[in-house]
Amino acid sequence: MSIQTNARLARRPAVQGLLRDRGDLLVVAGLGSAIWDVESAGENPLNFYLLGAMGSVVPTALGLALAQPSRRVLALGGDAEVMMMVGALATVGLRRPPNLAVVVLDNERFGETGKQASHTGSGIDIAGIAESCGLPTVRRVLDQAGLDELRGLIHRGPGPVFASVKIAAEMPPVVMPIRNGAIGMARFREALLGHEALKV
Amino acid sequence: MAAQPARDAWRDDLHGTLRSLDIRQVVYVPDAGHARLIDRCLADPELSTGALTNEFEGVGMCVGAWLGGQRAVMLMQSSGVGNVVNALGLAQSCGCPFFTVVTMRGEWGEFNPWQIPPGQSAPRVLEAAGVVVHRVTDPALVCDTVAAAGRLAFQSYIPVAVLISQQVTGAKVFK
Structure with a gap:
């Protein structure tokens, strides 16, 4: 059975809270609503958005975390996005980058396609999968206190960190970012690596 | 036999080729044809x-490495090509280099009929997905082909695959 909570978290303030005072945190977000949530927290060139290639949020953040071991990296995706390539959690467990956090916005729905029930909606515990993969810090976030703790873990927790955040199946208004992936990638790389990196 | 080491020299030399391309991350779903290269990469602290659970992951990891300023390569076999198609859109949509070295099955002297469909379709699937494909059938040309393909990928910001034929790796024999 799914985890029953009386008051599921509202996704947008949850994400905005996690990104408050984010400093130089690198963020990789996946389609679709997770992107709107991140963008609603404020445009930032250190956000990289995947508007396709569903299942790629965790692998992309993992490659980035391995390349940038001195920076904290946050992967933010929906439950169906992460479940699509759930093997990537095993690869995170294999590589264990201490600077990576994976946060799943779990509404137990394929939200963008008509709110069909997703796997987590039938009780599959994605945080349990992360625990089985050996991630050292795993949380199931059900309330504001959990979010407050998670924000600290993203920046300082012994990683890789994993959290499922149980959110309501609401659909706040779309906050559309730059959709062109090449522009998004160039901005991110220039902000992170400097202008010269665009010339290599 | 004196000829054998030369024919197999690419198995040892390919690691140096990847290093000369300034590749820093290597991800793989193993194939026997890549075995020695994988061992050499694992032993290299630089x-x-x-390993990956699935080739799909490899595209994201290579794109993530590039986001973070590093070059990456995925080593895989032809049966994994179908797994990457949707993920390839990530590299394509972002103008991001993507580089993979694929050892072929299902072609030259293959004994396992289940390898034929993915092996035979691999080059066309990759090309249909917008990947530039370099095929190599001569052991003497493996390293040069990988070096040229890597430069093409990373300097022209496109996805490139090298397909190493079973003529090079030798058809797998189960005894």
């Missing part, structure tokens, strides 16, 4: 090397 390389971050690790």
Whole structure:
């Protein structure tokens, strides 16, 4: 059975809270609503958005975390996005980058396609999968206190960190970012690596 | 036999080829044809090397490495090509280099009929997905082909695959 909570978290303030005072945190977000949530927290060139290639949020953040071991990296995706390539959690467990956090916005729905029930909606515990993969810090976030703790873990927790955040199946208004992936990638790389990196 | 080491020299030399391309991350779903290269990469402290559960992951990891300023390569066999198609859109949509070295099955002297469909379709699937494909059938040309393909990928910001034929790796024999 799914985890029953009386008051599921509202996704947008949850994400905005996690990104408050984010400093130089690198963020990789996946389609679709997770992107709107991140963008609603404020445009930032250190956000990289995947508007396709569903299942790629965790692998992309993992490659980035391995390349940038001195920076904290946050992967933010929906439950169906992460479940699509759930093997990537095993690869995170294999590589264990201490600077990576994976946060799943779990509404137990394929939200963008008509709110069909997703796997987590039938009780599959994605945080349990992360625990089985050996991630050292795993949380199931059900309330504001959990979010407050998670924000600290993203920046300082012994990683890789994993959290499922149980959110309501609401659909706040779309906050559309730059959709062109090449522009998004160039901005991110220039902000992170400097202008010269665009010339290599 | 004196000829054998030369024919197999690419198995040892390919690691140096990847290093000369300034590749820093190596991800793989193993194939026997890549075995020695994978061992050499794992033993190299300058390389971050690790296995994948599925080739799909490899595209994201290579794109993530590039986001973070590093070059990466995925080593795989032809049966994994179909797994990457949707993920390839990530590299394509972002103007991001993507580089993979694929050892072929299902072609030259293959004994396992289940390898034929993915092996035979691999080059066309990759090309249909917008990947530039370099095929190599001569052991003497493996390293040069990988070096040229890598430069093409990373300097022209496109996805490139090298397909190493079973003529090079030798058809797998089960005894």
